[in-house]
Amino acid sequence: MRDFSYLRANSIDAARQAAALPGAMLLAGGTTLIDLAKCGVTEPDTVVDITHLKGLDTVTVDDQGAMIGALARMSSVADDADIKSRFPAVSEALWQAASAQLRNMATIGGNLMQRTRCPYFRDPANFPACNKRSPGSGCSAIGGVTRGHAVLGTSEACIATYPGDLATALVAFDAIVHLGDRQIATDDFFLLPDATPDREHAIAPGEMITAIGIPASAAARRSTYLKVRDRQSYEFAAAGAAVGVEFEADGRTIKDLRVALGGVATKPWRARAVEEALKGKLLEPDTVRRASLLAIEGAVDHGANQYKIELAPRVVARAILKVGETA
Amino acid sequence: MTSKTPIHLDINGHRHELEVEPRVTLLDALRDHLGLTGTKKGCDHGQCGACTVHVDGQRVLACLTLAAQAEGRAVTTIEGLAEGDGTLHAVQAAFLEQDAFQCGYCTPGQIMSAVACIREGHAGSDDEIREYMAGNLCRCGAYPHIVAAVRQAALEVAS
Ligand SMILES: Cc1cc2nc3c(=O)[nH]c(=O)nc-3n(C[C@H](O)[C@H](O)[C@H](O)COP(=O)(O)OP(=O)(O)OC[C@H]3O[C@@H](n4cnc5c(N)ncnc54)[C@H](O)[C@@H]3O)c2cc1C
Numbered sequence A: 001m002r003d004f005s006y007l008r009a010n011s012i013d014a015a016r017q018a019a020a021l022p023g024a025m026l027l028a029g030g031t032t033l034i035d036l037a038k039c040g041v042t043e044p045d046t047v048v049d050i051t052h053l054k055g056l057d058t059v060t061v062d063d064q065g066a067m068i069g070a071l072a073r074m075s076s077v078a079d080d081a082d083i084k085s086r087f088p089a090v091s092e093a094l095w096q097a098a099s100a101q102l103r104n105m106a107t108i109g110g111n112l113m114q115r116t117r118c119p120y121f122r123d124p125a126n127f128p129a130c131n132k133r134s135p136g137s138g139c140s141a142i143g144g145v146t147r148g149h150a151v152l153g154t155s156e157a158c159i160a161t162y163p164g165d166l167a168t169a170l171v172a173f174d175a176i177v178h179l180g181d182r183q184i185a186t187d188d189f190f191l192l193p194d195a196t197p198d199r200e201h202a203i204a205p206g207e208m209i210t211a212i213g214i215p216a217s218a219a220a221r222r223s224t225y226l227k228v229r230d231r232q233s234y235e236f237a238a239a240g241a242a243v244g245v246e247f248e249a250d251g252r253t254i255k256d257l258r259v260a261l262g263g264v265a266t267k268p269w270r271a272r273a274v275e276e277a278l279k280g281k282l283l284e285p286d287t288v289r290r291a292s293l294l295a296i297e298g299a300v301d302h303g304a305n306q307y308k309i310e311l312a313p314r315v316v317a318r319a320i321l322k323v324g325e326t327a
Numbered sequence B: 001m002t003s004k005t006p007i008h009l010d011i012n013g014h015r016h017e018l019e020v021e022p023r024v025t026l027l028d029a030l031r032d033h034l035g036l037t038g039t040k041k042g043c044d045h046g047q048c049g050a051c052t053v054h055v056d057g058q059r060v061l062a063c064l065t066l067a068a069q070a071e072g073r074a075v076t077t078i079e080g081l082a083e084g085d086g087t088l089h090a091v092q093a094a095f096l097e098q099d100a101f102q103c104g105y106c107t108p109g110q111i112m113s114a115v116a117c118i119r120e121g122h123a124g125s126d127d128e129i130r131e132y133m134a135g136n137l138c139r140c141g142a143y144p145h146i147v148a149a150v151r152q153a154a155l156e157v158a159s
């Protein structure tokens, strides 16, 4: 790991100013930044440690929704009693991510900014071609080993999967990213690769995530995150689904439905076609399975990741049926 | 490029002064600068758990923590777990009793993780132990004995 200078920020403004300088990067839990610095993927000149800032690690929940400070740790948000009861999908997405140690370190702000696990991206010494790392250099994954790569939202420039679990739940429930005074919907915060896969987030140098707001909803209260992976724990999603449902007074007709997919797309993927197809319908297995196929409309595989096209709708259907059951 | 900077670390209740480059991780500071080699370096990328230590009572990975970030926090390593007179911590004793290791390389990390796992209240069943100990890999595959040791220690700590 190349050396850098270390600076401890003592106010949000100081952090933003320091991070706006070329070569400077914010440092929170370090679980992405230090890892990628060791891989030679990120080479900061200065790291600006924001973990000593006060007041950014709180979680408040009321009837309007939840407000989660950017420095709240994944573990404390996962264990928060109000998040568990009002936003179960958020808690489940968090405790099923990474490991207990990593969740004690990693912050919510840093979590949204985590980078892809594309093995070519992580290995500059052996694979110089990567459009995400060095724009215009090509893509080593296309034509390579693609088992973990995306089937939705890909471009000719990049097919890397967005790996995070939390953001999948956030996108399903219309969460808002707070960058100080500027607010942006999570769905718009994550960018498609298109021709510029190096730009992953709608955030400018010198901006800092200060909080995530999640509006309260009946669907969020009755929600789940289903994560299917190669091993039972401590692994990224092969396919994941955040789902929430609200029923009409009859307890069977779907009034509101939220569906988002993780592990299969280049950004957290809201599946609105599934939602629309099922609103007003009775929640029945056959109807749900058929509608869930809409989740992978437009999917394109690159060989070894073809299984995701079959897997994703099944994960969506299972998640919808699971939240439907617990009436 | 950057020069060494002096930092103070509080490790196992002792204050240490050292001069390190900012890029030095807590793991390298412990092992290479302070001679505390109980904390192991496995993957060095946060994937194996061998470097698990406690910072302010929470289990974290020393390989992804900068030494500078640990300044002002209380660090506990495997060397700080037993009592002053050498009496082993309940988890250490349970690992011995249950034969919860073969080569022993992952063991300090397993033990530090298990102590926190029990304290967090995540050792209620074998399934819960497996889930919350998932961040500590054991290449020898001593998992069944590790689960047994954590289960035993959790019962002892509770009583
Ligand atoms: C072995 C391993 C397994 C993992 N498994 C999973 C998994 O299963 N599911 C999952 O979802 N994640 C997983 N992760 C990823 C993990 O969740 C992220 O690394 C973590 O959430 C990043 O948070 P951090 O605070 O450590 O960020 P840092 O590493 O400190 O920062 C990451 C990036 O965000 C920027 N940043 C940090 N804070 C802010 C802010 N407030 N505003 C703007 N920019 C900011 C930094 O400059 C940096 O570029 C895994 C990671 C590892 C190492």
Ligand code: SF4
Pocket: A116, A118, A119, A120, A121, A129, A130, A131, A132, A133, A138, A139, A140, A141, A142, A157, A158, A159, A160, A197
């Ligand atoms: S898929 Fe994207 S991240 Fe992976 S090598 Fe290609 S351009 Fe790089």
